[in-house]
Amino acid sequence: MQAAALFSALRQAAEPAVAAAIERLVAQGPDRALCRINALAFAASHALAEEPTIAGFLHAAKLGLFDMSWNVLCPGCGGVLDSGANLKSIHQEQYHCALCAAGYEPSLDERVEVSFTVSPRLRAIAAHDPDRLPPFEYYRQVFFSTGVDLRDDFEERFAAAILAMVELQPGEKTALSLELPAQFAILFDAVTHSVQFLDVQGEPTPQTQVLSMVVSNGHELNEAVRLRPGPLRLALQNHSDRRVLPNLCVAGDNLHAILERRRPFLTAKRLLTTQTFRDLHRTESLTVDQRLKLASLTFLFTDLRGSTALYERVGDLAAFDLVRAHFRVLQDIVAAEQGAVVKTIGDAVMATFPSPDKGLSAALKMRSAMRDLNSQRRCDDFVLKIGIHEGPCLAVSLNDRQDYFGQTVNIASRVQGLADPQAILATASVVEDEAARELLLRSGVAPVRRPVFLRGMAREVPIFALT
Missing domain, CATH: 3.30.70.1230 (Nucleotide cyclase, GGDEF domain)
Known part of the structure; x- marks a missing residue:
């Protein structure tokens, strides 16, 4: 009954076609489609005008149907460096992307996006508990921003780039044996953003090389480790208080194909210059x-x-x-x-x-x-x-x-x-x-x-x- 009343209010506030599309999404959309919704992509896929669609999601957020998220982005890889419920959460003068080994100011033009996630009071989705998402879905729904166009072949391409991926619970450790190709590789955890670069080059070696990494919230960027192609024993320890998802991937064509696909997204600048936002969300x-x-x-x-x-x-x-x-x-x-x-x-x-x-x-x-x-x-x-x-x-x-x-x-x-x-x-x-x-x-x-x-x-x- 509460949902019916809220959608009735949304129909009164938003354009009818927009309100109807949002209601269908909540009722019929898969979980993935209800996490960090890109309002511009939603408008394009439903043949709706952008401004009424943005206004519709703003009204829906004001009614409590959706939660807004302000995400600080890395312009290089498109990853989300930080996220908060409002503009006040963007409090650092500079954010560092471990994956790209670069720092960025959180400019509101293209480095802060605003997305919408369905409220758990309206419909529970898997992303409300992100530590339980499957690894590939965590990357899709939590790590990457809505400006990265992750198509249906995302999992296939990502899997082709990965040499190994594991899940580690807090305090857990593991060791993996794998074969290193003669390519630059990245050992990265999307949860804590811990990273280690592997510069793999030279003559192949038959000797087993050893590499270890402690995954933690305070992990500092390390210099690239020089290794040779051949067998590797990789030791991983989770010193954080969350489940982590370290993976070793090759920085080659498959990874670049994922990162290069971009699409328009709702920037903080666009939202701040939207009259509906100023009218409805003055407390932001x-x-x-x-x-x-x-x-x-x-x-x-x-x-x-x-x-x-x-x-x-x-x-x-x-x-x-x-x-x-x-x-x-x-x-x-x-x-x-x-x-x-x-x-x-x-x-x-x-x-x-x-x-x-x-x-x-x-x-x-x-x-x-x-x-x-x-x-x-x-x-x-x-x-x-x-x-x-x-x-x-x-x-x-x-x-x-x-x-x-x-x-x-x-x-x-x-x-x-x-x-x-x-x-x-x-x-x-x-x-x-x-x-x-x-x-x-x-x-x-x-x-x-x-x-x-x-x-x-x-x-x-x-x-x-x-x-």
């Missing part, structure tokens, strides 16, 4: 001390011209209603372009978009929508000044709300301040974006260069008026 904000980097985010600022005179002319109540009407139109346009309104300041709006073309498209639609509002109301009260800029920034928490900080935000705000009524001003990073250029060409809009000096900046900044 960062902690006061967190500073998470974004390599690129597009900011759009608007301001309503002459709002003070409007209040004077028509009175506070009527003016307030007009301003609210303009906010509703702008918010709808922002959401339709994969953006989110970060905040309103008086009669101004600050919005973010995942890419320059989305921000630019929103700006053009806003200008057109204000003209339509003026025509409908037979007035000229709705005249916007718009500024757009793209660049790196920090995601921060300000006044218990997820916000952004940095020079990119300052420039976008100051560019808007220079705009004339009904004008859209954009910086070079926006109009020179390939997708943005194509949009301007299709729209018949010609950017006119206007070099200016912005307050607080020593060098000239080229901006473009979109007329």
